[in-house]
Amino acid sequence: MSNLWDLSAIQPNTTTVLQGETVPAMFWNGVRERGPNVWMRQKEFGLWRAWTWDQTGEAVREIAHGLMALGFEPRETASILSNTTIEWVLCDLAVLSAGGVSNGIYPTDAAEQVQYLCTDSRTTVLFVEDDEQLDKALEVRAHLPLLKKIVVCDMEGLRDLHDPQVISLHALRELGRAHMPQHPGLLEQRVAAVQAEDLAILVYTSGTTGRPKGAMHSHRGLVTTVRGYNTLIARSERDECMCFLPLCHIAERLGGEYFSLYTGARLNFVENPETVPENVREIAPTVFTAVPRVWEKFYSGVMITLKEAGKSQQAAYAWAICVGHEVADRVMAGQPVPASLRMRFSVARLLVLDNVRKLIGIHRARYLVTGAAPISPDLVRWYLALGVPMLEVWGMTETCGAATGMLPTRIKPGSIGPAANYNEVRLDPQNSEILVRGPNVFMGYLNLPEKTAETIDADGWLHTGDVGTVDEEGFFRITDRMKDIIITAGGKNITPSELENELKFSPYVTDAVVIGDKRPYLTVIIMIDQENVEKYAQDSDVPFSNYASLTRAPEVQALIQAEIDRVNKKFARVEQIKRFFLLDTQLSAEDEELTPTMKLKRKLVQTKYEPQIEAMYR
Numbered sequence: 001m002s003n004l005w006d007l008s009a010i011q012p013n014t015t016t017v018l019q020g021e022t023v024p025a026m027f028w029n030g031v032r033e034r035g036p037n038v039w040m041r042q043k044e045f046g047l048w049r050a051w052t053w054d055q056t057g058e059a060v061r062e063i064a065h066g067l068m069a070l071g072f073e074p075r076e077t078a079s080i081l082s083n084t085t086i087e088w089v090l091c092d093l094a095v096l097s098a099g100g101v102s103n104g105i106y107p108t109d110a111a112e113q114v115q116y117l118c119t120d121s122r123t124t125v126l127f128v129e130d131d132e133q134l135d136k137a138l139e140v141r142a143h144l145p146l147l148k149k150i151v152v153c154d155m156e157g158l159r160d161l162h163d164p165q166v167i168s169l170h171a172l173r174e175l176g177r178a179h180m181p182q183h184p185g186l187l188e189q190r191v192a193a194v195q196a197e198d199l200a201i202l203v204y205t206s207g208t209t210g211r212p213k214g215a216m217h218s219h220r221g222l223v224t225t226v227r228g229y230n231t232l233i234a235r236s237e238r239d240e241c242m243c244f245l246p247l248c249h250i251a252e253r254l255g256g257e258y259f260s261l262y263t264g265a266r267l268n269f270v271e272n273p274e275t276v277p278e279n280v281r282e283i284a285p286t287v288f289t290a291v292p293r294v295w296e297k298f299y300s301g302v303m304i305t306l307k308e309a310g311k312s313q314q315a316a317y318a319w320a321i322c323v324g325h326e327v328a329d330r331v332m333a334g335q336p337v338p339a340s341l342r343m344r345f346s347v348a349r350l351l352v353l354d355n356v357r358k359l360i361g362i363h364r365a366r367y368l369v370t371g372a373a374p375i376s377p378d379l380v381r382w383y384l385a386l387g388v389p390m391l392e393v394w395g396m397t398e399t400c401g402a403a404t405g406m407l408p409t410r411i412k413p414g415s416i417g418p419a420a421n422y423n424e425v426r427l428d429p430q431n432s433e434i435l436v437r438g439p440n441v442f443m444g445y446l447n448l449p450e451k452t453a454e455t456i457d458a459d460g461w462l463h464t465g466d467v468g469t470v471d472e473e474g475f476f477r478i479t480d481r482m483k484d485i486i487i488t489a490g491g492k493n494i495t496p497s498e499l500e501n502e503l504k505f506s507p508y509v510t511d512a513v514v515i516g517d518k519r520p521y522l523t524v525i526i527m528i529d530q531e532n533v534e535k536y537a538q539d540s541d542v543p544f545s546n547y548a549s550l551t552r553a554p555e556v557q558a559l560i561q562a563e564i565d566r567v568n569k570k571f572a573r574v575e576q577i578k579r580f581f582l583l584d585t586q587l588s589a590e591d592e593e594l595t596p597t598m599k600l601k602r603k604l605v606q607t608k609y610e611p612q613i614e615a616m617y618r
Contacts, residue, residue, distance in 0.1 A: 123146065202217075226254065236265065327342075374478060402420060488520070510527045548584040
C-alpha cells in the first residue's frame, strides 16, 4: 500500500489522548494541557487571526458566566443561528460548560422555521450572527414566551439599536467578567455536575419528509464518537483541518469541532462558502473532510482547466492519470506494484499529478474523507489515482456521525467500509435495511416518543432506512434509501442513487433526481453546474441572457443529453434514462427544494415539478 501513499501517516490511535467523559470536561482539560498552542484560526479582513487554547478558554469562561448572570440554568436550551465561525464554537462550548443544551439553527432557515425550532427546543437564549439573523429573531420573538435574551455576535450596522431583550456578545462577555469574582468556582461546579448520560446537543434533521425532528445526543454519545473516530482516521495536534460545513449539521459538529477539540488538530475557518476553493489552496489542509458535492466541484474545476490546456499538457495528464489508475487498481486488489510501475508513477506525480493536487489544495493531505451523501466510485478512484487516499464514511444524524468507515489498508470504492469499532452494524434479514446499535446512537427525538419508538426497536437497534449489502469481509454497501427504490411499471426494481451518482460525476451536473416509480421508463430532473455550463456556452458561442435561457439553449440540452448517453451505456436497457428536464431556476440553500446541505429533496421536487414530469411521459 505504501507504494501509493504513506500508511505510516494514517495510523489509527487507540489511546485516550484527552481525558473527560463529557464535552465540557474534555474541553477544559484541553485548555489546561494545550494552553499556549493554537487551536483555531479565522480570516478577518484578509488576515488570519489565531486563537490559542488559553484565549478560547478565556472567551468561553466569560460567555458562560454571562449566561449564568442572565439566569441561564442547567438543562436549559440555547440556540445558535449563525454561519460557521469561531464565535459559533465559543458559544456552543459556553452553553455546554454552563450545563445547558446546545442547539444549532441553519442560517438559511426562514423566520417561521426559527420560531418552530426555538419553540420545539424550549430555547431561552438565542445567539445570532448579525443583523440579518437578528431580523428573523425579532420577527418571531412575540411568539417565543420562553426566550429571555438574544445575543448578537457581530453588531456592525446595529450600533444604534436599543432593545432590552438584545445584547451584544461583547457586552455578554463584559457581564461575565463582572460575574466571575462574585461567583468564584461556579463554572467549575457546573462543569463537574454535567453527567455523561445528560442531554448535550440537539441536531435537527433536514426535514425532507415533514417538520424537522430534534435528535437528542448525550455527552456519552459525543465522547464515544470522537474517541472512536481516532481509531478510524486519527488526527493529532500537527494536523491542519478546515471548518466550513454548517456546524448545526452532525458532520461538522462531530468531525470538525468536537473531533479537533479531542485531538488538538488546528481548525481553520473559511471566509464564506464561496471562498472554499481559494481557502483550501491557502490552508493546504493535512486532513480534509467534505461532502461529495465539494469533491465533485474540485474534479469539475480540473476537467475544465484541462480543456483549456494545450495538446501536450492534455496528453501528459492523460498518461499520468492512466498510470495513477493502474497503480491504484493494483493496490486496491492487494497486488504488488512492480518497480517499473512505481518508477512511472513517481514520474507521473512529478510532472503532472502533484500539480493537480496543488491546483485543488490537497498536496499536503494525508487522507481525504467523504460522507453525508453517496459518491460516485469513479470519483473516489480518481482521487486515489492522484495518490491521495479517499476514505468514505457512512452515518446519519441519529448515529452521531459515522457508523462505518473505509480502512486505509483496504479501500473499496462503492463501499462504505466495515462497522466502526464503537458500534454494531447488521442487515435486517427481512428487507436488508441497515441497522445500527451502540452508545453513539441518539437518545431519541425530542417531544416525539412515537417517532423514537418507530426508529429504535426494543433491542436497541436503530432502523436507518438505508438498504444495503455486506460482503464476506464485512464491508457494507448502500444500495438506496428504502423509500427511494423505484419499481417500474414492468416490475423492475431500480436504485436511483447509482444513476444519480454517475450523472453527478459530470462536470456539468450538480444534482439529479431519477423518476420512474410505477412508470414505463426512467426520466431525470437535473440541476446543472452553472459555472461550468456558462463557460461551455461562452466558449461555444451559445447565446443566453439569464440562467433560464441557458438551460433552454439547444446546445446545452445536447450537452446534457451527451452526459446522459455516457451514463446509459453503463446500465441495462430497462435501467436507462429516456428523457430529462433541466431545472430552469438557480437554486440556493434558501430555496425549499434544497436541504441545508445542498441536496435536492426528492419528494418535494417530484411534487413541485409534477407538470414537467408528466410532460416527459406523454
